Amino acid sequence: MTFNFAVVLKFQEALFLGLWMTLKLTLICIVLGCALGFLVALARTSKNAILRAASSVYVEFFRGTPVLVQLFWIFFCLPLILGVELSNMTSGVIALTLYMGAISSETFRASLKSVGREQLDACVALGLSHWARTTNVVLPQAVLRAAPTLLSNCVSLFKESALVSAVGMADLMFVGQNISNNTARPIEVLTIVALIYFVIAFPLTRAVTVIERRILKRLAL
Amino acid sequence: MSDTAPLVKIEGLHKSYGGVVKVLQGLDIEMKAGDRVVVIGPSGGGKSTLLRVLMGLEQIDGGSIVFGGKPYISANGNGKTAIDAKVRRSIGMVFQHYTLFPHLDVIGNLILAPMKVRGEKKAEAEARAMALLTRFGLAQKAKSYPAQLSGGQKQRVAIARALMLDPKLMLFDEVTSALDPELVAEVEQVILQLAKQQMPMVIVTHDMWFAKNIASRVIFCAGGVVVEDGPPEQVLGSPREERTREFIERVFHIKH
Numbered sequence: 001m002t003f004n005f006a007v008v009l010k011f012q013e014a015l016f017l018g019l020w021m022t023l024k025l026t027l028i029c030i031v032l033g034c035a036l037g038f039l040v041a042l043a044r045t046s047k048n049a050i051l052r053a054a055s056s057v058y059v060e061f062f063r064g065t066p067v068l069v070q071l072f073w074i075f076f077c078l079p080l081i082l083g084v085e086l087s088n089m090t091s092g093v094i095a096l097t098l099y100m101g102a103i104s105s106e107t108f109r110a111s112l113k114s115v116g117r118e119q120l121d122a123c124v125a126l127g128l129s130h131w132a133r134t135t136n137v138v139l140p141q142a143v144l145r146a147a148p149t150l151l152s153n154c155v156s157l158f159k160e161s162a163l164v165s166a167v168g169m170a171d172l173m174f175v176g177q178n179i180s181n182n183t184a185r186p187i188e189v190l191t192i193v194a195l196i197y198f199v200i201a202f203p204l205t206r207a208v209t210v211i212e213r214r215i216l217k218r219l220a221l
Numbered sequence: 222m223s224d225t226a227p228l229v230k231i232e233g234l235h236k237s238y239g240g241v242v243k244v245l246q247g248l249d250i251e252m253k254a255g256d257r258v259v260v261i262g263p264s265g266g267g268k269s270t271l272l273r274v275l276m277g278l279e280q281i282d283g284g285s286i287v288f289g290g291k292p293y294i295s296a297n298g299n300g301k302t303a304i305d306a307k308v309r310r311s312i313g314m315v316f317q318h319y320t321l322f323p324h325l326d327v328i329g330n331l332i333l334a335p336m337k338v339r340g341e342k343k344a345e346a347e348a349r350a351m352a353l354l355t356r357f358g359l360a361q362k363a364k365s366y367p368a369q370l371s372g373g374q375k376q377r378v379a380i381a382r383a384l385m386l387d388p389k390l391m392l393f394d395e396v397t398s399a400l401d402p403e404l405v406a407e408v409e410q411v412i413l414q415l416a417k418q419q420m421p422m423v424i425v426t427h428d429m430w431f432a433k434n435i436a437s438r439v440i441f442c443a444g445g446v447v448v449e450d451g452p453p454e455q456v457l458g459s460p461r462e463e464r465t466r467e468f469i470e471r472v473f474h475i476k477h
């Protein structure tokens with residue numbers, strides 16, 4: 001068996017476009033998903049029983065079903081229910097944002113809980129208003145504590161985003177599959193695709209460790 | 222305010238946790254502006270609870286507290302506690318477990334409340350903070366994070382943080398009992414320094430030497446009421462009440 005990696009070079013541009021789609025989708029869904037996750041975490045600890053119930057159902061549902069099924073459902077069922085056409089990009093963003101929201105809400109919930117009652121007492125003793133307490137004490141501590149897990153969530157999202165190729169979005173995985181079908185060189189092409197994913201994800205997983213060691217240790221959070 | 226007008230007047234204070242654990246059961250204490258009150262008593266006797274109520278951290282079941290002539294805390298019958306937040310700002314508290322903000326450096330811990338509560342300018346607050354830190358021998362720690370400090374340093378920072386708001390009363394709840402023995406003195410010295418400047422304070426401590434040196438008055442609390450209240454020489458030296466005597470002998474290993 002002979003390998004011909006030069007084949008892959010010919011499709012450089014297509015692969016870059018695919019990667020660009022993957023990164024764009026991931027970044028958009030990280031931003032939207034984290035915001036959603038934070039709000040859902042607040043809702044899950046809210047005094048309002050309806051908010052609590054609705055947010056729990058959402059989180060448990062998305063954590064308890066395969067991402068691929070969620071994706072198919074949003075691509076094929078949601079437009080039928082809403083009666084509108086959704087572009088591939090819109091559907092992809094909705095699906096992965098909901099996924100990211102669900103997993104990051106759990107991360108935020110744990111970190112919010114970890115800001116102890118003593119910290120809140122100290123805030124009251126210093127006369128800080130509820131708003132000042134939330135924005136200057138609770139939120140920064142929660143975000144710092146959540147940072148390593150949140151970054152892991154981002155890496156998961158980046159990798160799970162490959163599933164959108166199954167519904168025809170031209171991401172890195174989709175482009176790679178196409179090239180490998182057309183050239184009949186699956187080993188070369190899919191290996192390169194795997195390497196591209198790895199080269200991006202690996203530094204991020206390392207960063208998780210660094211954050212944990214350096215920052216959290218310095219702050220003893 | 223004259224030295225004899227009451228700074229704090231606690232009347233008929235009742236406090237329970239969830240209506241079940243009755244901790245304070247009709248507490249009356251009057252404190253003058255010149256007083257440095259040391260509260261002693263058995264574990265679970267409600268000393269911390271008393272300080273937390275004074276700090277406005279707890280709901281109460283009955284009674285009232287007047288501070289500097291103004292109504293501060295009262296139970297208004299229907300299970301709600303009215304706390305005057307403005308009055309609360311003139312009281313500072315230091316807790317047993319430091320409770321510094323771990324995500325802020327020392328100076329950040331000191332200037333947060335002055336900036337947020339009083340709207341002080343950053344530069345101004347920082348200048349005051351540095352002056353306080355210098356006075357407490359902590360100037361070179363201004364940029365350190367709490368996790369990088371010893372327990373004694375943390376507690377001195379916590380005291381400085383409370384002083385940034387110019388409190389008219391300071392509450393100290395066993396501020397040295399989480400410290401290694403060799404670090405206790407540096408914290409006690411800072412509090413003694415404050416005492417010299419006539420800062421009114423309420424202190425809960427199990428340290429006999431400290432109690433004797435700082436107190437102008439000692440209150441023995443047990444079973445949710447004041448059992449004995451008087452000058453330190455009397456309460457610690459020759460207690461009138463049998464329960465006080467027994468407690469002091471047991472805790473401070475002193476035979477009368």
Ligand SMILES: Nc1ncnc2c1ncn2[C@@H]1O[C@H](COP(=O)(O)OP(=O)(O)OP(=O)(O)O)[C@@H](O)[C@H]1O
Pocket residue numbers: 238242244262263264265266267268269270271
């Ligand atoms: N948040 C709470 N919820 C329920 N019970 C509490 C709470 N805080 C304190 N208690 C109870 O109230 C009683 C008085 O507690 P408190 O901490 O005021 O005592 P203390 O005199 O400070 O004791 P120590 O010397 O051990 O610090 C104890 O029985 C304690 O278990």
Ligand SMILES: [Mg+2]
Pocket residue numbers: 268269270395
């Ligand atoms: Mg206590």
